[in-house]
Amino acid sequence: MSQHVLLAASETLAVSETTEHRPLIISLFAAFVIATLFITVWAGRQTKSAADFYAGGRQFTGFQNGLAISGDYMSAASFLGIAGAIALFGYDGFLYSIGFLVAWLVALLLVAEPLRNSGRFTMGDVLAYRMRQRPVRTAAGASTIVVSIFYLLAQMAGAGVLVSLLLGITSESGKIGIVALVGVLMIVYVTIGGMKGTTWVQMVKAVLLIGGTLLITFLVLLKFNFNISDLLGSAAEKSGAGKAFLEPGLKYGVTDTTKLDFISLGIALVLGTAGLPHILIRFYTVPTAKAARKSVNWAIGIIGAFYLMTIALGFGAAALISPEEIKESNPAGNTAAPLLALHIGGVDSAAGAILLAVISAVAFATILAVVAGLTLASSSSFAHDIYANVIRKGKATEKEEVRAARWATVLIGIVSIALGALARDLNVAGLVALAFAVAASANLPTILYSLFWKRFTTQGALWSIYGGLASSVILVLFSPVVSGKETSMFPGVDFHWFPLENPGLISIPLGFLLGWLGTILSKEEPDKAKYAELEVRSLTGTGAH
Template sequence: MTGESTLNITIFLIIVAVTLFVVYRVSSRNTSTADYYAAGGGFTGLQNGIALSGDYLSAASFLGIAGAIAVHGYDGFLYSIGFLVAWLIPLLLIAERFRNVGRFTMGDVVSFRMRQRPVRAAAANATLVISAFYLLAQMAGAGVLVALLLDVHSSGGQALVITGVGAIMIFYVLVGGMKGTTWVQIIKAGLLLFCVLMLSVFLLGKFGYSLTNLLDRAAANNALGDAVTRPGALYGESGTSKLDFVSLSIALVLGAGALPHVLMRFYTVPNAYQARRSVLSATWAMVLFYLCTLVIGYGASAIVGSREILAAPGKENAAVPLLAFEVGGPVLLAVVAAVAFTTILAVVAGLTLTASASFAHDVYANVIKHGRPEPGAEVRVARITAVVIGCLSIVGGYLAIGQNVAALVALAFAIAASANLPTILYTLFWRRFNTTGSLFSIYGGLGSCLLLIVFSPVFSGGPNSIIKGVDFHLFPLSNPGLVSIPLSFLLGYLGTVLSRDRADAERSDELEVRSVTGIGAGTVR
C-alpha cells in the first residue's frame, strides 16, 4: 500500500471509529420496539431535519450529480433541481398527516382503514424493492471510491471493500437502531455540508470569485465546448431523449415523498409540528448542498476535464475525488473520499433499517402473527432481516459497479412514486379509497415500473447498460416514471370504483380527524 493509500484509509477509519463509538454509546437505550424503529420519537425537528438531509444526500448527490454536471453541464444540474423541488410534496401534503396517522412504517398509514394483512404485505414488498435499488446505487459508489482511493482496479479488490462497507452498515443497524443511525446521519450531514462548502469557496477563489470565469474554463476543458452551459447536451439530442428527461423529472419530483426511508424519519419526532420543521430544516440544508454541487461540478470540468473524468474508474462518479486530488493533493482526496464513504455508510444504514423494520413490523408482526408477536420477537426478526438485506446489497453493489449512481437512484425514485405515492395520497385525501384500490395501485405501479426498467436501455442495448453484449430492450426511455406513475394513479382509481369493497366509514372518520389534529397519534390497531 502506498503512502497516499495509507493516509486515505487512515482518515476514513478515524471517521468510522467516531461514528461506531457514537452508535455504541446510544445503543443501550434501544429497550423497546419504538426505540429501535423510531428512536422513541425523541429527536427535535432541527436534529431530524439534519439527519433527514443526511439520509437523502446520498452517493447519488455527492458523486453522481457533481459528475453529471462535470461531463454534461446544464443537463446534469437538472438532477439537483428535481431532487430539491421534490420536497414541496412532503412539506405540503405528507409530513404532518403521515406523522399523525402512523407509528413505525408506511404500512401503518396505507393499511389504517383497509384490510390489514394484504395491504401491509404489499407495502412491505414495495419498501423492500425500493430499498434494494437505492442500496445498489450506494454500494456502486463505494466501489468507485475504493478504486480511486487505494488504486485497486481488480474486481476482487473492489468486492472486498464493498463487503467491508456492508459489514459496518450492518453493525450500525444491529447495534444502534434508529437512534444510532440518526446520529451517524447527523454527523455525516455536517461533514458533507462543510466539505462541499469549503471546496466550493476554494474553487470560486481560484477563479477570482467569478462564476463567469469558472464557466468559461469549464467550457474550454469539456468535450462539449460551450454546449456544456446550455440545455440539451444530454437530453436534447432527439425527441426520445427529451421525453426521457420529462420522465426523469416526474420521477424525481414525485419520488421523494414516497421513499420509505424518508417517510420513516417522520416518526422520530414527537409531533406533526416537528415533522414539518424537519422538512424545512432538511430543505435549507439541501439548498446549500445543491448550489455547491453546481460549483463543484463545473469546477471538475474546468480543472480536471471531461475526458479525464470519463477515462477514470467509475467515470462520472470519479469527478469529485479527481477534483479533490488536483486542488488539494492526497490529503484533500482522503478527506473528500472519507466523507463520501461516510455518506454511503449512513444512507445504506438508514435504508437497511427501513427495509428490515418494514418486514418485521408489517409482515412478521401484523401478517404472520396477526398483530400479536411475542415480546422482543419483532426487533429480533428486524435484526435478522437487516443482516440478510446487508448481504444481498453487497452482492448487488458488486454487480452495479460502473453505473452512474444518480441514474440508479432516479430509478428508485420512479419505483417509489409508482408504487407508494398514489396509495399514500389516496389514503390520506380520498375517503372512498379501499383495499382493492390500494392493492391495484401498489402492485400495478411496482410491477409496471420494474417491467419497464428490465426492458429499458438501463438493462440492455445501451453503452452503459448493466448487462453488456445483449440487446433485449423494448422500452425506449431510461426512466419509466412517465408511464408507470400515471398508470398507478389510474389503477388505484379503477380498483376502487369498480370493486365491491366499501371503505370503513368509522375508520375513515378516525383517519381524517387524526391526520389533521393529531388526536390519537402514535397508536395503530
Template sequence: MSSDHQTLALLLFSAFIAVTLAITTWVSRNRHGSAEEFYAGGRLFSPMENGFAIAGDYMSAASFLGISGLIALFGYDGMLYSVGFLVAWLVVLLLVAELVRNCGRFTLADVVAARMSERPVRIAAGTSSVTVSVLYLVAQMVGAGSLVSLLLGGNSGASQVFAVIGVGALMVVYVTLGGMRATTWIQIVKAVLLMAGAITLTVLVLVRFHGNFNLLLNTAADRSGHGVKFLSPGLKYGGDWTARFDFISLGLALVLGTAGLPHILSRFYTVPTARAARRSVVWSIGLIGAFYLMTIVLGFGAAALVGSDAVRKSNAAGNTAVPLLAMDLGGGAGSTGGTVLFAVVAAIAFATILAVVAGITLASSASVAHDLYASLKRRHAKQHSEVAVARVAAAGIGAVAIALGLLAKDMNVAFLVGLAFAVAASANLPVLLYSLFWRNFTTRGAVWSVYGGLVPAIVLVLLSPVVSGSPESLFPGMDFQFFPLQNPGLVSIPLGFLAGWLGTVTSAEPADAARHAETEVRSLTGAGAV
C-alpha cells in the same frame, strides 16, 4: 494513487468508522429493546436534530459523487438532477410530512392500513418499500466501490468488491446493534462533515476563479470538449424523442419520488409531534438547498480544473469527479495539500455512504418485520419479536444489496437513484396520497395502486437499455430491450394512480366511512396520534 493518499484516506476512513461504531455501541447499551426504540429512537429527537438527520439521509452518494460527476460530464443536463432533488422537498413539506407523522407509527404501511384491511395492504406496501430500499442501496454500494477503487488502484475489480462487501457488513452492524437512535446520530455527524467539506471545496473553486462564476462556466465549457453546448440543454437529454421523453420521465421521478421513499418517511416518526415533523423538513430544506447549489459549483469546477476527459477516464460514469477536484484544488497529484484534501473528501464521501445505507437498511428491515412478518406469520406459530426479525432482515437485505451493487458497479450513482425514485413515485406515492385525501378509497384500490405501479416500473426497467441492448447496460452482450426509455416514471407513475382509481371504483366492498373520518381527524389535528 500514491501510498500517501492511500494511508491518509484509510486512516480517516478508520477514524470515522471507529467514531460511528462507538456511537452504536454506546446507544446499544442504553436501549430498552422496544419496537418504538428500535424503529423510531423513542421519538425523542428535536426538529433541528431530525432536520440534520433527514439531510444526512437524503444527501447520499448520488448527491455528492453522482450529481457532480454528471455535471462534469454533461454540463447543464447533469445539473437537472440537483434541481429535481431539491424541488421534491416542497412536495414532502406541503403534502406528506405532518400527515404521515399523525397517521402512522413506524412505516408507510401504517398510514395506508389505518383505514383498510390490514393484511393485504401491509403485504403490498411492505413489498414495495423493500424493493425501493434495495434499489437505493445499490446506488450507495456502487458509490463505495468507485471511491475505494480510485483510492486503492484505479479500476481494480478487487478493491470494488472489497468496498461493497465492507459497506454492506458495516451497515448491518449499525442497524442490528443501534437501531434508529444510533443511525440518527451517525447521520447528524455525517451531515455536518458533508456540509463542511462541500463548503470548503466550493470556496476553493470560487477562489481559484476569483469569484467569477462566468469565468468558471466558460472554462468548464472549453475543457469539456463540447464547447458552448456544454452549457445548453440537450447534451444528454437532447436529440431524438426518446431522450426528450427520458428527461420528462426523470423529472417526474425525482420530484415525486422523495415523498415515497421509506427511509425518508420513517424519519418523521422520530420526533414527538407533527409540528416538529414539519419544522424538521424546514431545517432539512435549508441544508439540502445549500448543498445542491454547491454541487453545481463542484460539478462545473471538476470540468474546468480536472477536465471532462480526465473524469471519464478515471470512472466512466463520473463518480470520482469530486475526489479528483479535491486533489487538484489541494495542489495536484503528489503534493501534500492534494494528498490531504483528497483523503479528507474521500473519507467524507465514504462517511456519506455508510450513514445513508444505515438509514435505508433500517427502514427496509422495519418493513420486513413490522409489515411482512407481522402480516404473514401463522396464528399458532412460535412468536418472535419484531425487533429480532428486523435484525435478521437487515442481514438478508444487506446480502442482496451487495450482490446487486457488484453487478451495477459501472453505473452512475445518481442515475441509479433516479430508478429508485421512479419506483417509489409509482408504487408508494399514489397509495399514500389516495389514503390521505380520497374519502372513497378502498382496500382493493390500495393493493392495486401499489402493484399497479411497482410491477410495471420493475418490468420496464428490466426491458429498458439499463439492463440490455447498449454498451453501458448491465448485460452489454445481451439484447432483450423493448422499452426505449431508461427511466420508467413517465409510464409507471400514471399507471400507479390509474390502478388505484380502477381498483376503488370496481370494489364490491365500499370504503369504511367511519374509519376514514377517524383517520382524517387524526391526520389533520394529531388527535390520537402515537
C-alpha cells in the same frame, strides 16, 4: 499493491502518485469508520424497545431530525453522481439537483404532518388503518423492500468506485470486496444501533458533508477569483462541447427519446421523495407533527444550500479535469468530486492527498449513513408489517419483532451486496432516479389516496402498489439501464425494448390510474367512520402516537 495506472499517465491520476500518502489517507478513513461505530454502539445501548429501534424513541427535535433527513437524503447520488453528471453533461447534469430539491415541496405540503399523525412506525401503518390489514401490509412491505434495494444499489456502486480510487484498487474482485465491506458495516450499524444510532450517524455525516462541500466550493471559487463566469467559461471550453455545455440538450435534447427521458426523470424526482421509505420513517422520530414540519423546513434549507454548491463541484471538475480523465477513472463520472479535491490540493502534494482523503471519507460517510437508513426502513417494514402483523397476526412480542428486523437486515444486506457488485459502473444519480420512480409509482399514489380520498378501498391500494411496483420494475429490467449499451449493467447483451432509462413517465400515472380503477371496480364498501377518524387524526394529531 498494484501500480496499474488508473488514468492515462500524461493527464491523469496514477496509483503511484498517491502511494506515499496512502497511510495518511487510510488513517483518516479508518478514523471516521471507528468514530461512527462508537456512536452506533453507544446508541445501541440505549435501544430498549421497538419504539427505540424503529423510531429512536420519538425523542429527536425538529432541527436534529432535519439534519438527519439531510444526511439521509444527500446520498452518493447527490455528492458523487450529480457532480459527475454536471462534469460530463453540464447544464443537463444540474437538472438532477433541481429535481431532488423541488421534490421536498411535495413532501412538506402533502405528506410530512399527516403521515406523522397517522402512523406508528412504517408506511404500512397508515395504509392499513382503514383497510384490511394483512393484504395491505404485505403489499406495503414488499414495495418498501424493493424501493430500498434499488436505492441501495446506487450507494453500493458509489462505495465501490470511491474506495477503489482511494486505495488504488483496480481489480474487479477488489472492487467487489469493497462493496461487500460496505454491506457488512451497514448490517452492523442497523443491527446494533437501530434508529437512534442511524440518526446520530446521519447527523454527523450531514455536518461533514456540508463542511467538506463548503471547503471544496471555496477553493474552486478561489482558483477562479470568485468569478462564476470564468468558472463556467473554463468548464465549457475544457469539456469540448463549447457553449452547448452550458445550455439544455447535451444529454436530454439529442433525440426525441432523450427529451421524453428527461420528462420521465423530472416526474420521478419531483414525486419520488414523498414515497421513499427511508424518508417517510424519519417523520416518526419526532414527538409531534409540528416538529415533523419543522424538520422538513430545516431539511429544505440545508439540502438547498448543498445543491447550490454542486454547481462548484461539477463545473469545477469540468474546468480543471478533462472529460477523458473523469471517464477513465469511472465511466459514469462518479469519481469527479474526489478527483477535483485531489487536483485542487495538488496531485503530487500532501495537501492534495489530505483533501482527497477528507472528501472521500465524507463521501463514504454519506454512503454508510444512507445505506443504514435504507436498510432500517426495509427491515422495519418486514418485521413490523409482514412478520408481526401478517405472519404472527399481531401476536409477536416487541422482542421478537426487533429480532426479526435484525435478521431481515442481514438478508437485505446480502442481497444488496450481490446486486451492488453488478451495478458498480453505473452512474449513482441515475440509479437513485430509478428508486424515485419506483417509489412514486407504487407508494405515493396509495399514500395520497389513503389520506385524502374517502372512497379508497383495499383493492384500490393493492392494485396501485402492485401495479406501480410491477410496471416500474419490469420497465427498468427491459430498459437501457440493464442491457443494450456500454454503460448498462450487462453491457455484453441486449434484451431491452423499453427506450427510456427512467420508467416514471409510464409507471407513475399507471400507479395513480390503477389505484382509482381498483377502487371504482371494487365491491367493497369503504369504512367511512374509519376514514373520518383518520382524517381528524392526520390533520389535528388527536390520538397520534
